[in-house]
Amino acid sequence: MESTIGLFNTELIKPRQPWKTLPDVELTTAAYVDWYNHRQLHGEIGHVPPVEYENNHYLATTKPQGTPNVQDLYRTRNGSRHAVRADPGSSEDPPGWMTNEAPEQRD
Structure with a gap:
């Protein structure tokens, strides 16, 4: 299993070197994290994005307020x-x- 930081470096940082400015790296990192959490399907959690998995977890475990x-x-x-x-x-x-x-x- 690949580490998250290793995947980040392999897919994002290394292919685009050299980076011109730190804000370029920060903006690209923020976009990658958004993609990873909201659109990337993860096999270990049923091929759904982490945000969807988390929402389903809380819907299943919290009692409705009456x-x-x-x-x-x-x-x-x-x-x-x-x-x-x-x-x-x-x-x-x-x-x-x-x-x-x-x-x-x-x-």
Whole structure:
């Protein structure tokens, strides 16, 4: 198996010698790395580019984020349920304030 740096030198650096300026080498290197990661098919990972393989890996291993149940938003750390006062300065308490009853859902 060939090393990545050996492949880089064989395919890119040596055939184009002598390089005129360092920015020429840097720009060409950036283009090569982009090609290698996004378009080069790699046999060890199923003949897909590394970026595609990585994306597939994360899609397969991460759990989808669900939306919380509205009633769960009223649960405290110890599991009791109560409404949260929207306006602390208000003299009117919302339904279920400081009780174990969940407030009614509004449409």
